[in-house]
Amino acid sequence: MTPRRKQRLTMVLIIGALLASAIGLMLYALNENIDLFYTPTEIHEGKSGQFPQVGQRLRIGGLVVEGSVVRNKETLSVAFDLMDTGPKVTVTYDGILPDLFREGQGIVATGVLQEGFVIVADEVLAKHDEEYMPPELAEQLKGIKHVKPSEAGY
Structure with a gap:
């Protein structure tokens, strides 16, 4: 060479x-x-055999449980439970919630996992309707059967 x-x-x-x-x-x-997306069931039971670690930053999505919203009268702090088809996870948030936030509504929260399945959120997004929900989950939670527009005759 x-x-x-x-x-x-x-x-x-x-x-x-x-x-x-x-x-x-x-x-x-x-x-x-990377913020991994979890549902409350996946936080309790693991996602593909892996459990989220305490202190891990993640996104969680689910429905706000009826009667679980607790607001602090002196601050903007609020705590509420989220669920999908299984166990519940508590989310705490300090700030102004979106206008569409209400009990029974689907939300996505970004935050850090704490001990006892508590998420300390720094962002809460309210879903505008159930169209964002996977059809299988909507059917299990609310009995909503998803029909494609082509099948409905629209």
Whole structure:
């Protein structure tokens, strides 16, 4: 191998190593910022055999349990229970809730998991209707049978 080819090969290997390390660092940084989505049942029973860890940042979605909303009269703090088809999870939030927030409504909250299946949320989003809910879950929770518009004759 000529010295010029050795030099080219060395440069290609150095550039490849730098590129691979840059991609590895970007993937590591992205992994730190991922918010995984869970339902209350998945928090209690695990998701694909893995349980969320205390202190993990996550998103949780479900229905606000009727009669579970407790508001602090002196602050904007509110606590409520969320459920899907199984156990409940308590969400605490300090801030102004969306206008569409109410008991029985579907919501998505982003926050940190604490001991005792409590989520300390820093964001609460109210779903505007049940169309955002998977059809199987809507049928189990509210008896709503999803019919495609093409089948309904619209």
